[in-house]
Amino acid sequence: MVLGLALLAVIVVLVGLYLLFYGGFDGPIEWAMKGRTQRTLETQAKVVALTFDDGPDPVRTPALLDVLAEQRAPATFFVLGDAAEMHPGVIARIARDGHELGNHTYSHRYLPLARSRSVERELAQTDRAIATAAGVIPKVARPPWGGRRPGTVRAFARLAKRLVTWDVNSDDWKGAPADALVARVLERTRPGSIILMHEARTGGEVTIEAVRKLIPALRARGYELVTVSAGTQLA
Numbered sequence: 001m002v003l004g005l006a007l008l009a010v011i012v013v014l015v016g017l018y019l020l021f022y023g024g025f026d027g028p029i030e031w032a033m034k035g036r037t038q039r040t041l042e043t044q045a046k047v048v049a050l051t052f053d054d055g056p057d058p059v060r061t062p063a064l065l066d067v068l069a070e071q072r073a074p075a076t077f078f079v080l081g082d083a084a085e086m087h088p089g090v091i092a093r094i095a096r097d098g099h100e101l102g103n104h105t106y107s108h109r110y111l112p113l114a115r116s117r118s119v120e121r122e123l124a125q126t127d128r129a130i131a132t133a134a135g136v137i138p139k140v141a142r143p144p145w146g147g148r149r150p151g152t153v154r155a156f157a158r159l160a161k162r163l164v165t166w167d168v169n170s171d172d173w174k175g176a177p178a179d180a181l182v183a184r185v186l187e188r189t190r191p192g193s194i195i196l197m198h199e200a201r202t203g204g205e206v207t208i209e210a211v212r213k214l215i216p217a218l219r220a221r222g223y224e225l226v227t228v229s230a231g232t233q234l235a
């Protein structure tokens, strides 16, 4: 009896934690957030969006921008406010090169553990850093690790941000070689996919090398590369 109650309590706590601290995956809690998360471009057209999180990095991000410029491929950069303040020139170049800037919070906090007001502050500070550097205010934002709860989603909505996650995780941070990253992404990509990558991290050179090979491979399969907002408008 006591054991049964203890087990029940554990289950209740686990379900409660799941409901409260929900990461970047599909799940039943999505109904409480009124389906406001955008995981794909929501189109059957053969378009895909490359997205790069956690930058800008003063060396790796320009190296990636060189590859994207060579291949004339647009992408979307979900940047951090603190890094944007440190490297405004890189933010300005991202915009100048025709890419989309997205808001990835100021300090890369796990938002399900943050108060709604802190979430709003994180987004607003990052907007200011991006606007100062590039003269644009992002329309899209992505919570770190995709982590969100209903209060997070409402805070994003109050700042007029579309909450964008991804459907294809390159897992590039795990350290696989470039060819393996390319194969993994190609295998998972569907029309309208949003692909998650990280060029700014230590080891991001491998991601950049993968992108150099991935873009022609996607085009050979009939995909057009778009920014998140341009691709979503096509839907």
Ligand SMILES: [Zn+2]
Pocket: 053, 054, 104, 108, 143, 144, 145
């Ligand atoms: Zn991140």
